[in-house]
Amino acid sequence: MLDPTPDGQHSDKSPLLRTIGLSKRYGDFLANDCIDIDIWPREIHALLGENGAGKSTLVKAIYGLIQPSAGEIHWQGERIVLSGPSEARRRGIGMVFQHFSLFDNLTVAENVALGLDGKESFKDMSARLEQVSKTYGLPLDPRREVWQLSVGERQRIEIVRALMQDPKFLILDEPTAVLTPQEADQLFIVLERLKAEGRAILYISHKLEEVKRLCDTATILRGGKKVETCNPRRETAGSLARMMVGGEVKEVKAVSGRKTTVPRLVVNDLSLAPAEAHGVRLEHISFELKGGEILGIAGVAGNGQDELFAALSGERLAKDPGTVVIEGIAAGHLSITQRRKLGAAFVPEERLGHGTAPRMRLSENALLTGHAASGMVHRGFIDTAATLRTVDRATETFDVRKAKRDPEAASLSGGNLQKFIVGREILRNPAVLVVSQPTWGVDAGAAAVIRQALLDLAAAGAAVLVTSQDLDELAEIADRIAVMFHGKLSAPLSASEASREKLGLLMGGSSLEPKEVAHAAGA
Amino acid sequence: MQLVLEKRAERSNTIALVSPLIAIGLTIVTMVVLFAILGKNPLLALHAYFIAPLTDGYSLQEIAVKATPLVMIAIGLSLCYLANAWNIGAEGQFLIGAVAGSWIAVKTQGTDAGAWVLPAMLVLAAAAGALYALIPAICKVRFGASEILTSLMLVYVADLFLDYLVRGPWRDPHGFNFPTTAEFDPVATVPLLIEGGRLHLGSIIALLVVAAAAILLGRTIKGFEIRVVGAAPRAARFGGFNANQLIVLTFAISGALAGLAGIIEVSGPVGHLQPGISPGYGFTAIIVAFLGRLNPLGILIASLFLALTFIGGEQAQIAMKIPLDVTKVFQGILLFYVLACDSLILYRFKLVFSNRQVSRGAG
Numbered sequence: 001m002l003d004p005t006p007d008g009q010h011s012d013k014s015p016l017l018r019t020i021g022l023s024k025r026y027g028d029f030l031a032n033d034c035i036d037i038d039i040w041p042r043e044i045h046a047l048l049g050e051n052g053a054g055k056s057t058l059v060k061a062i063y064g065l066i067q068p069s070a071g072e073i074h075w076q077g078e079r080i081v082l083s084g085p086s087e088a089r090r091r092g093i094g095m096v097f098q099h100f101s102l103f104d105n106l107t108v109a110e111n112v113a114l115g116l117d118g119k120e121s122f123k124d125m126s127a128r129l130e131q132v133s134k135t136y137g138l139p140l141d142p143r144r145e146v147w148q149l150s151v152g153e154r155q156r157i158e159i160v161r162a163l164m165q166d167p168k169f170l171i172l173d174e175p176t177a178v179l180t181p182q183e184a185d186q187l188f189i190v191l192e193r194l195k196a197e198g199r200a201i202l203y204i205s206h207k208l209e210e211v212k213r214l215c216d217t218a219t220i221l222r223g224g225k226k227v228e229t230c231n232p233r234r235e236t237a238g239s240l241a242r243m244m245v246g247g248e249v250k251e252v253k254a255v256s257g258r259k260t261t262v263p264r265l266v267v268n269d270l271s272l273a274p275a276e277a278h279g280v281r282l283e284h285i286s287f288e289l290k291g292g293e294i295l296g297i298a299g300v301a302g303n304g305q306d307e308l309f310a311a312l313s314g315e316r317l318a319k320d321p322g323t324v325v326i327e328g329i330a331a332g333h334l335s336i337t338q339r340r341k342l343g344a345a346f347v348p349e350e351r352l353g354h355g356t357a358p359r360m361r362l363s364e365n366a367l368l369t370g371h372a373a374s375g376m377v378h379r380g381f382i383d384t385a386a387t388l389r390t391v392d393r394a395t396e397t398f399d400v401r402k403a404k405r406d407p408e409a410a411s412l413s414g415g416n417l418q419k420f421i422v423g424r425e426i427l428r429n430p431a432v433l434v435v436s437q438p439t440w441g442v443d444a445g446a447a448a449v450i451r452q453a454l455l456d457l458a459a460a461g462a463a464v465l466v467t468s469q470d471l472d473e474l475a476e477i478a479d480r481i482a483v484m485f486h487g488k489l490s491a492p493l494s495a496s497e498a499s500r501e502k503l504g505l506l507m508g509g510s511s512l513e514p515k516e517v518a519h520a521a522g523a
Numbered sequence: 524m525q526l527v528l529e530k531r532a533e534r535s536n537t538i539a540l541v542s543p544l545i546a547i548g549l550t551i552v553t554m555v556v557l558f559a560i561l562g563k564n565p566l567l568a569l570h571a572y573f574i575a576p577l578t579d580g581y582s583l584q585e586i587a588v589k590a591t592p593l594v595m596i597a598i599g600l601s602l603c604y605l606a607n608a609w610n611i612g613a614e615g616q617f618l619i620g621a622v623a624g625s626w627i628a629v630k631t632q633g634t635d636a637g638a639w640v641l642p643a644m645l646v647l648a649a650a651a652g653a654l655y656a657l658i659p660a661i662c663k664v665r666f667g668a669s670e671i672l673t674s675l676m677l678v679y680v681a682d683l684f685l686d687y688l689v690r691g692p693w694r695d696p697h698g699f700n701f702p703t704t705a706e707f708d709p710v711a712t713v714p715l716l717i718e719g720g721r722l723h724l725g726s727i728i729a730l731l732v733v734a735a736a737a738i739l740l741g742r743t744i745k746g747f748e749i750r751v752v753g754a755a756p757r758a759a760r761f762g763g764f765n766a767n768q769l770i771v772l773t774f775a776i777s778g779a780l781a782g783l784a785g786i787i788e789v790s791g792p793v794g795h796l797q798p799g800i801s802p803g804y805g806f807t808a809i810i811v812a813f814l815g816r817l818n819p820l821g822i823l824i825a826s827l828f829l830a831l832t833f834i835g836g837e838q839a840q841i842a843m844k845i846p847l848d849v850t851k852v853f854q855g856i857l858l859f860y861v862l863a864c865d866s867l868i869l870y871r872f873k874l875v876f877s878n879r880q881v882s883r884g885a886g
Contacts, residue, residue, distance in 0.1 A: 027529055027873075315760055337763030348761060357755035359534060367747060368762040377744045408534065 014077040015040050016169055016200050017062065017093075022071035024057050031057040033224045034071065039169065044191060044201045046211040046232060049221035050244055050443045051414060055204050058221070059171050062202075063095045064088040094167030096158045098174045102146045104278060109142035112161045125164075133160050136190050147278045151300050152183045159190070170194065171202045176210060177469065178301055181504035188214055206244070207472075208237040222246050245444045252451045252476055261291035264463035265312075265344075265432045266325040270332075272311050272318060280304035280487045282311060287482065287492060289463040291431070294454065295492060296478030297467040298503050304487035305467045306349070309436050312465070313346040314339045327431055340372045343431035347421055349440060349467075351414065355421045358410035362402075363387040365409050366394070366424055374428055394423030398449060415446030422450050426457055433457060436467045451477050471503060485509045528870040538867045543814050543825070545867075546860035553856050563843055571842050572835035572853075582834055584721040588792055589830035592617070592784035592801075594729040594823055596808035598736045599777030601817040605740070607753040608770040612659060612674030613781040614805025615681035616652040620782020621789040622685050623651030625796040628711035629693050629704055640710040644786055652782015653775040655681065660774035664767040670774075678805070686798050693796065703797035713791035725787035732780060736819040749773060781805060802833065803851070810858045813865075829854065 015038040024032040032054045039045050049055045060066045062073065064082030072079055075091055082088050085095075102111050109126045116125065126142050133140040138156045146154060155175065162170055172191075176184040191201055191214065205211055211218055211232050218232040220243045227243050242248065266289070272282040282304055289295050299305060310316040312324060318332035325331060326342045336346070346369075352358040356365040366387045370376045376386045391406055398419040402412055409417060418439070425433060438454065439447035455477055458464045467484075468474050474481050480492035483506035490506045505511075551569065558565040576582040596613045603610040624644035631640050659673035686702070695705040716722040740746035751759040752766045759766060784804065793800050811829050815822030836850030 313761070314763075335763055336761065340763070346761070350757075353755055354757045354761055357751050357758040359754055360751070364747065364751075367744075368751065368758060371744055371747075372763065380743050380745065382742055382744055382747060 015074075016076060018074040019058075019062070020072045020074070022058065022061060022068050022073065024054075024061060024066065025069040030224050032061070032068070035221070035226050037219050037226065037229070039200045039202060040217075041168070041200050042195055042198050043217060044195050044203055044215045046215035046218035047202055047204045047221065048206065048208075048211060048218050048240065048244055050206065051441045052223075052443070053221040053244070054224040055221055056173070057224075059095065059173065059202065059204065062088075063093060063171060089165050089167070092166070092168035093171070094162035094165055094169070095171040096155070096162055096173065096175060098177060100154050100158055102154055102157060104147040105145060107143055107145050108140055108149075108157055111146060111157060112142075112164065115161045116164065128164060129160060132164050136160075136163065136193065137186070138190060151178045151302055152180070155179070155187075163194075167199065169200045169202070171204070173204045174206075175203075176205070176207065180300060180507035181471070181500045182508055183504075184210070208232075208240045211240070212237065220244055241444070252448055252455065260293045261461060262328075263288045263325075264291045264327055265289040265434075265465065267312070268323050268325065270311060270318060270323040272307060272316065274307065275310075275316060280307050282307050283487045285487075285489045287489065289432070289465055291461045291463050292458055293480070294458045294464040294466060294478045296474035296481040296495075297465065297484055297489070298471060298474055298481055298507060299467075299469070299484035300507055301469055303484045305436065305484055307487070308484070308489075309346070309348060309434065309467065312434050313344075313348075337372045340369065340428075345369070345425035345428055345430035345433045347425055347433070347435040347438065349436040351417050351421060352410060356409040356417065359408055361406045361408055362391045362412075362420060363406050365420075366390040369424060370428065390424065390427060391420075393427055394420050397427070398423035398453065413443075415442040418442050419446055419449055422453055426453055429460075430457075430462055432463045432465070434465045438466060438468065439470070439473060440468075447473075471500060474498075483507055525874075527873050528866070529873045530870055531868075534868050535871075539816060542864040542867055543816065543821070543861060546814070546857060546864045547828070549860045549864075550853065550857045553860075554853055557849070557852070558845075561845070561849075563845060568839055568843060568845060571839040571845075573831065575838050575842075576831055576834040581721070582838075584717075585834055586827060586830045587726050588721050588723070589833050590826040591723075591725045591729045592788050592804045593808050593811050593826035593829060595732050595780045595784040595787075596777075596805055597811035597815065597822045597826060598732050598819060599773075599780035600808055600812045601815070601819070601822060602736070602740075602749055602773040603777045604812060605753045605817055606749045606766075606769045606773045607756070608660070608663070608773050609671045610656065610659070610674050610774055610777050611671050611809065612656070612676075612678050612805070613777065613808055614801060614803065615674070615678035616655050616778040616781035617785040617788075617801055617805045618678075618681040618685050619655040620648035620652035620785030621796060621800060622681070622688060622785075623782065624648035624786030625693070625704060625707075625789055628707045628790065629796075631711065632705055632708060636708075636710060638710060640708070641713065641790065644711060644790060645783060648782045648786030649779040650782070652785065653779040655782070656774040656778025657771065660771045664770055670770075682798075685796070685800075689797055695795075701797075704795045706795050707790055711790055712794065713787055721792070723787075723791045725784075725791050728783070728787065730823075733819045733823050740819065745772075781808075807833075807854055810854050810861070813858060813861050 017039040019035055019037050022032055022035045023030065035058055047055050047058065061068045064084045064087055073082070074080070080091070109129055112129055113122055113125055129142050138160055140153065140156055140160060155178065175187060179187065194201060203215055215232050217229060218240070219229045220227040220240070222244060232240060267285055267287050270282055270285040274281050280303060285308065287295065297305065311318060314334055314336035318324060321330035321333040323332040326339055326344050329342055331339050331342060348354045357368065363384065364387070367376055367382060370390060374390070376383050388406060394400060400416050400420045400423065402416060412420065422438065435454070438450050442450065451473065454464055454466065466474065466478060475495065478495055480494050481498040481503065482492040483490040483503055485507060486509065493502065555565040555569070558568040576586060596617060600610055600613055624647055627640060627644045627647060655677065658677060659670040662668040662673050663670040689704060690702045693704045695703055698705065713723045713725055716724065740750065748759070748764045749769055751762060752764055752769045756766055789796055789800055807829055811822055811825045815825035832850055832853055836847055839845040840847050
């Protein structure tokens with residue numbers, strides 16, 4: 001155990017950071033179970049695992065946000081007990097969170113100043129901010145207000161803020177989840193440079209190709225336990241996935257020769273003003289979706305996907321009925337219930353609080369979307385048996401695992417709740433299914449079940465619209481892919497043409513060469 | 524070592540039932556301390572409050588009579604609160620109902636109007652209560668005004684309006700200048716259930732309201748809409764339920780029930796319209812609604828308990844010279860404990876033995 005890295009390449013005598021038997025217990029749940037991990041200087045160390053594997057808990061303990069229930073943390077060979085994140089920062093541990101903590105109405109420099117503990121003047125700090133951002137190739141204008149910036153730029157603020165404290169060790173939590181492929185490439189250059197300067201980086205991700213490309217070491221967690229520490233460059237994506245999941249990942253099979261039929265969902269020149277301040281305005285969105293077809297919508301979060309979902313579902317109404325046509329009927333002015341009666345079904349991104357009422361039972365949550373058109377209500381009275389039958393059928397068809405027959409929605413794990421929600425909608429045999437982030441935060445097993453269900457639904461003749469930030473997911477299931485940027489939707493590319501390169505450019509707001517667009521429009 | 528609140532995976536149904544009992548226990552302990560400070564024998568005081576009223580038939584009937592308006596108002600309020608609409612003005616809706624119903628009684632006084640008078644009074648009172656409750660509801664939906672403030676302020680408007688009527692236009696000419704209407708005619712009076720007793724038809728109406736609410740909430744899609752809008756507003760919108768519509772609906776039902784309770788009180792136990800027809804039923808009903816877990820059956824039980832404190836408070840005043848206001852203190856403390864104990868439904872207490880001190884010592 002003295003030198004656990006496979007290469008034995010470290011010139012340093014002791015690791016920069018070492019955890020010994022680190023455990024964290026929440027009630028009856030063991031989020032981290034005796035985790036040993038060594039981080040060496042000049043190393044990019046990947047922390048791999050599915051949602052709920054314990055990655056976040058582990059880094060929160062290392063960053064001093066939570067106190068471990070048992071175990072030790074050693075920093076530069078000395079045992080430490082962190083009183084909080086400010087002590088971690090003082091010792092040279094920095095962290096960039098997946099969810100940014102920025103104030104929209106303050107400038108970049110003001111936001112950075114708020115996050116720093118030092119006593120330097122605002123002017124000096126701004127100068128240093130510009131200098132750090134220049135040195136590392138992370139261009140930022142300190143005077144701009146945050147709400148005007150793209151997600152990638154916001155992430156830069158967080159990274160620069162961490163770098164201004166000159167950390168020896170930097171933790172990044174899924175940094176590429178919100179970036180276009182090109183932005184991710186730029187980030188990797190920065191990270192390589194930080195590594196060359198002798199810093200250590202802990203890189204949390206579940207994107208295996210990325211880890212193979214960037215990281216020197218990978219520690220894999222599963223169910224709160226450490227499974228393995230290995231050199232990811234000597235592994236295949238498949239072997240890493242097996243370690244993460246603890247078994248084979250089911251392949252998703254598309255039915256070959258799917259026939260497309262009549263247009264079932266048509267959107268004509270849909271424009272909609274934002275409902276909230278700093279919201280996104282939808283601009284002239286048009287597409288046509290035929291039965292038997294899956295259209296994917298890619299794009300960085302916050303480019304109007306939520307607004308599009310609200311406009312398609314009827315949670316927000318359009319002035320002109322003809323902007324949204326479901327099954328040949330103008331529906332832009334119809335409520336979500338009326339659209340459901342036309343044969344549409346919807347799965348929102350947020351499972352708890354939007355897709356379900358968290359503290360209500362599954363049968364009641366089946367009623368939530370099924371009351372309009374599923375024979376669950378007779379003359380205003382609820383047919384409880386019918387709602388329970390839906391729960392049972394969803395449980396059986398989509399392998400929903402739960403402690404009892406009809407538990408509260410909030411007590412299910414993310415993957416099982418998502419399977420229930422998707423199942424609830426698919427069991428209604430929709431003609432059109434609009435689904436947002438179908439496998440976000442869902443374990444690989446459940447993700448495979450859900451993607452297969454979407455493919456099968458399309459094969460049965462339904463039109464399926466999938467919004468996702470996961471390009472691999474869209475490549476796997478979509479027939480055509482369009483990109484959303486600043487409230488506009490690009491012309492769809494057929495899946496075979498939609499390379500990561502092209503999608504990345506569209507996600508970043510560049511337009512493709514004219515001839516390519518023309519070609520794509522003809523597809 | 525520290526005491527922490529830890530979230531439960533699923534809400535505890537046991538605690539949901541036990542929490543009101545814990546709250547009552549804590550309230551009684553607090554009251555014992557309060558009685559001791561007032562220099563009264565706590566045991567005798569508790570006996571006067573909670574045991575004595577249960578020992579004779581007259582008091583038992585009186586408890587049911589006092590519980591009747593509490594149940595009807597609290598059922599309406601529970602619908603509002605489940606839908607996340609905060610009607611605090613039931614007292615005002617109660618008074619307006621009493622006034623509107625009394626209008627028919629006053630106008631038909633001494634005429635040979637037939638059996639239609641009482642039903643017409645009930646219907647008009649319910650309609651007036653509903654309309655009065657719609658003022659804060661529509662202000663909320665249209666202009667975003669806080670329904671808590673507007674509904675509460677309208678209580679004082681109703682109170683003063685009633686005061687004006689009985690001192691002015693509606694005053695009984697043979698009433699020695701007391702601010703009261705004449706005694707209502709028999710056709711304008713809620714019939715008694717037992718000849719010579721206190722129980723009246725209103726108690727039966729209250730039981731019907733409880734049953735109707737239980738069916739509405741447990742069996743119908745409307746009841747489901749009310750519950751979802753309160754529990755998860757965004758999910759409710761996704762379900763296709765209109766929150767504003769439900770605010771208006773629950774306020775209207777709640778106002779109608781309060782108005783109905785008002786006219787039943789006036790044309791039953793009181794017999795005429797006068798100021799002070801309510802010892803704060805509209806406010807006490809808020810406590811009843813929460814003590815009863817916003818559940819119809821729970822509200823029935825809670826209303827009997829709070830009616831007991833009204834009767835017990837009167838007995839304690841007579842027997843031990845304990846001020847009647849102590850009853851209000853009791854009710855206030857009870858609401859406080861009920862809300863505090865409710866956190867145990869979703870959370871549990873846990874003792875945590877921190878390893879931090881130990882590791883500091885070692886490090």
